[in-house]
Amino acid sequence: MTDSQRTRAGGKQERLVRAASELLHENGVARTSLAKVAAAADVPLGNVYYYFKTKDELVQAVIAAHAEAIRAELAGLERQHPLPLDRLKAFARSLTRSGAHVSRYGCPHGTLCSELGKREDGPGAAAAALMGEYVDWAQDQFRLLGQQDARDLALTLVSVFQGASLLAHTFRDPDVMRGQAEQLERWLDMVGQPR
Amino acid sequence: MTDSQRTRAGGKQERLVRAASELLHENGVARTSLAKVAAAADVPLGNVYYYFKTKDELVQAVIAAHAEAIRAELAGLERQHPLPLDRLKAFARSLTRSGAHVSRYGCPHGTLCSELGKREDGPGAAAAALMGEYVDWAQDQFRLLGQQDARDLALTLVSVFQGASLLAHTFRDPDVMRGQAEQLERWLDMVGQPR
DNA sequence: GTCTATAGACCGATAGAC
DNA sequence: GTCTATCGGTCTATAGAC
Numbered sequence: 001m002t003d004s005q006r007t008r009a010g011g012k013q014e015r016l017v018r019a020a021s022e023l024l025h026e027n028g029v030a031r032t033s034l035a036k037v038a039a040a041a042d043v044p045l046g047n048v049y050y051y052f053k054t055k056d057e058l059v060q061a062v063i064a065a066h067a068e069a070i071r072a073e074l075a076g077l078e079r080q081h082p083l084p085l086d087r088l089k090a091f092a093r094s095l096t097r098s099g100a101h102v103s104r105y106g107c108p109h110g111t112l113c114s115e116l117g118k119r120e121d122g123p124g125a126a127a128a129a130l131m132g133e134y135v136d137w138a139q140d141q142f143r144l145l146g147q148q149d150a151r152d153l154a155l156t157l158v159s160v161f162q163g164a165s166l167l168a169h170t171f172r173d174p175d176v177m178r179g180q181a182e183q184l185e186r187w188l189d190m191v192g193q194p195r
Numbered sequence: 196m197t198d199s200q201r202t203r204a205g206g207k208q209e210r211l212v213r214a215a216s217e218l219l220h221e222n223g224v225a226r227t228s229l230a231k232v233a234a235a236a237d238v239p240l241g242n243v244y245y246y247f248k249t250k251d252e253l254v255q256a257v258i259a260a261h262a263e264a265i266r267a268e269l270a271g272l273e274r275q276h277p278l279p280l281d282r283l284k285a286f287a288r289s290l291t292r293s294g295a296h297v298s299r300y301g302c303p304h305g306t307l308c309s310e311l312g313k314r315e316d317g318p319g320a321a322a323a324a325l326m327g328e329y330v331d332w333a334q335d336q337f338r339l340l341g342q343q344d345a346r347d348l349a350l351t352l353v354s355v356f357q358g359a360s361l362l363a364h365t366f367r368d369p370d371v372m373r374g375q376a377e378q379l380e381r382w383l384d385m386v387g388q389p390r
Numbered sequence: 391g392t393c394t395a396t397a398g399a400c401c402g403a404t405a406g407a408c
Numbered sequence: 409g410t411c412t413a414t415c416g417g418t419c420t421a422t423a424g425a426c
Contacts, residue, residue, distance in 0.1 A: 034402070049404080050411095115223060118221065152378055155359070159357075161358065163358030240394090241395085400417105408411080408412100
């Protein structure tokens with residue numbers, strides 16, 4: 001395959017993943033048909049199956065793209081903040097920024113895990129890796145802070161993040177995210193100071 | 196309608212709601228067909244429509260049953276514990292008990308809100324009331340404790356509860372719930388003491 | 391009130407021309 | 409590689425006999 005072919009093929013494949021990512025977030029996996037994804041990506045329906053053998057394979061491509069974006073986001077936090085406590089606080093503050101979109105459609109990663117977690121096949125395990133990225137990263141930061149129970153603290157941080165996203169979504173209220181970001185910062189000040 | 200007719204009708208209606216409640220929790224709304232509900236309740240498919248005009252109406256009946264169960268659970272906590280702080284701690288501990296079921300299928304209320312929140316019609320608003328029951332009750336308890344920011348504290352409590360349920364479900368690990376129940380109790384000791 | 395049979399719409403996936 | 413047409417299956421909901 002030449003580079004220009006890869007570019008053209010990647011163009012359509014990328015458009016499909018991008019369109020699917022948006023529609024899965026807005027409507028969920030089960031209520032998103034390949035026909036709607038194809039239309040949104042401006043690709044004929046039958047052509048979707050040239051790039052993805054099944055619907056599940058497209059879903060997993062969306063999850064893989066999310067995982068890559070998460071790793072880039074967390075790497076960015078590490079670059080911008082040398083101190084682990086500042087990184088964790090910046091992570092907490094990121095709740096506020098996405099408030100409008102999350103309050104309408106939920107956290108894109110959390111809603112995927114909630115829906116796919118009920119299934120036992122491939123996509124469920126792939127979605128679990130998304131939460132794993134966040135929890136493992138937070139655990140590393142708490143360990144750098146010298147915390148013995150870094151795992152539990154990391155799980156609490158991500159729990160509040162995901163729980164606040166769910167409540168903001170449920171109540172359609174972005175203020176929930178702003179308020180919980182403040183609660184998280186206060187909590188981090190209490191538990192995150194090195195002893 | 197006589198009492199005996201209401202009893203017979205209620206018998207089938209009740210079986211349908213109970214079967215639907217279980218299947219919606221295990222498989223989600225979109226992936227649960229009325230045929231499966233009817234089979235699980237031992238009611239012929241066509242007969243379902245005598246009791247519920249649409250699938251959404253059955254879903255809303257399930258949500259109404261959940262809401263009633265939540266009110267009974269919270270009223271029980273108030274009866275067993277005179278002190279608001281003890282009530283909140285008992286609520287936090289209840290995370291541990293449901294660990295096995297929640298880690299397999301998620302919190303029944305949280306997964307409903309996550310899925311139905313993406314929709315704009317009736318069931319979405321009904322599901323939101325489930326979270327409202329928990330948050331309003333917790334807010335009352337924090338207010339009894341003399342807390343000024345009772346609303347934010349209540350949202351944090353329910354956020355950890357829901358976030359821990361999501362992570363336990365995602366990782367299929369009941370220990371997440373036990374650990375976060377302990378974190379919540381510790382947090383309640385820190386913020387919940389009257390000044 | 392109860393149940394069978396099926397209409398009507400939609401979906402995932404495939405066949406096969408180009 | 410690309411696209412059209414369509415198959416086979418499942419779903420919600422209804423029609424109509426009993």
